[in-house]
Amino acid sequence: MENYSSLAVKYRPSNFKDIIGQKDITNFLQKAIQINKIPHTILFYGNKGIGKTSCARIFSKSVNCINFTKSLESCNICINCKSNNINIKEIDAASNNSVENIRNIIAQLNYKPYIGNYNIYIIDEAHMLSQSAFNALLKTIEEPPNHVIFILITTEKYKIIPTVLSRCQIFEFKTISEKDIIDNLKIIALKENFKIKDEFFLEIANRCDGSFRDSLFLLDKLSLSSNSSDLNNQIQITNKHKYIFLIKNICNKDITKSLHTLNELLYKNTEYRYVIYMLTTHIRNMLILFNNKNEDICDFEEIKFHYLKLIKLININFIINAIKIMHECDINYYRSYNKKLHIEISIIKICAF
Numbered sequence: 001m002e003n004y005s006s007l008a009v010k011y012r013p014s015n016f017k018d019i020i021g022q023k024d025i026t027n028f029l030q031k032a033i034q035i036n037k038i039p040h041t042i043l044f045y046g047n048k049g050i051g052k053t054s055c056a057r058i059f060s061k062s063v064n065c066i067n068f069t070k071s072l073e074s075c076n077i078c079i080n081c082k083s084n085n086i087n088i089k090e091i092d093a094a095s096n097n098s099v100e101n102i103r104n105i106i107a108q109l110n111y112k113p114y115i116g117n118y119n120i121y122i123i124d125e126a127h128m129l130s131q132s133a134f135n136a137l138l139k140t141i142e143e144p145p146n147h148v149i150f151i152l153i154t155t156e157k158y159k160i161i162p163t164v165l166s167r168c169q170i171f172e173f174k175t176i177s178e179k180d181i182i183d184n185l186k187i188i189a190l191k192e193n194f195k196i197k198d199e200f201f202l203e204i205a206n207r208c209d210g211s212f213r214d215s216l217f218l219l220d221k222l223s224l225s226s227n228s229s230d231l232n233n234q235i236q237i238t239n240k241h242k243y244i245f246l247i248k249n250i251c252n253k254d255i256t257k258s259l260h261t262l263n264e265l266l267y268k269n270t271e272y273r274y275v276i277y278m279l280t281t282h283i284r285n286m287l288i289l290f291n292n293k294n295e296d297i298c299d300f301e302e303i304k305f306h307y308l309k310l311i312k313l314i315n316i317n318f319i320i321n322a323i324k325i326m327h328e329c330d331i332n333y334y335r336s337y338n339k340k341l342h343i344e345i346s347i348i349k350i351c352a353f
């Protein structure tokens with residue numbers, strides 16, 4: 001039997017071109033290698049699952065490649081590419097955050113690389129380093145030996161002390177757009193021979209919060225389901241038509257029907273807050289279309305068609321008020337005692353405008 005590997009592992013990028021949605025950063029790094037102006041202390045920051053660690057590994061391999069190609073990628077076949085693990089040391093600062101851990105690294109720095117030109121130290125979760133660990137690192141990252149590169153990775157840049165930040169070349173990784181997530185999931189689904197309806201890709205993109213890795217976890221789950229009712233259960237897919245129907249009732253200011261549809265949605269979703277998020281997103285999309293009917297809202301044409309019909313029923317102030325109320329509903333969600341009633345009151349307020 002073939003060994004199972006998750007989609008996130010199977011489709012982990014191995015070249016710059018495979019990294020999704022971070023073109024500015026990959027272009028810069030490729031160019032830096034090409035003209036041999038390689039930064040020695042780098043900080044990658046941004047949300048989880050958007051390519052920081054993959055990019056650090058690819059960059060680390062590429063700086064040592066003997067035949068860096070014309071398309072600005074490592075060749076993957078030279079001796080350095082094949083033995084790149086020797087040069088790359090990955091440190092998880094979540095479990096190695098003490099000053100001793102950093103001193104151990106510093107003690108190794110004078111050793112020249114066994115192969116290639118650089119030893120690379122990737123410090124993941126760098127914000128977890130202790131204050132004294134940061135202090136120990138400070139002098140070193142200011143002027144590392146020529147054969148050393150530090151790559152700090154973090155999701156929480158604000159926790160890294162300013163004196164460290166000021167010594168780093170900083171790259172902000174962007175959250176991946178819905179469109180990029182959907183396009184790439186479709187390519188993977190095709191390769192894997194998964195038969196998945198278009199609406200599920202949108203649902204995944206909505207749920208993964210801009211993290212491509214999370215979207216692959218959800219696609220993994222979907223692929224293990226054999227029929228569409230399983231699919232619904234697996235990721236609690238909710239019917240997008242229900243949201244459209246709810247918004248239609250809201251636009252018609254029909255409180256009874258609105259609450260009835262809301263209850264159907266809440267019944268299917270244990271995550272009430274996700275319903276708030278989805279509803280706000282739908283209303284926001286309508287606002288965008290209100291201003292420009294041709295705007296690309298990253299949704300499917302079918303949904304856009306419904307929006308365009310619904311915005312004829314309301315005016316701009318109604319939409320702005322609805323967004324305001326849903327935003328307050330989201331902010332105060334955890335403080336409310338009866339979550340369901342809390343959402344219901346927001347819907348009633350919107351209808352009553």
Ligand SMILES: [Zn+2]
Binds near residue numbers: 065074075076082
């Ligand atoms: Zn190579």
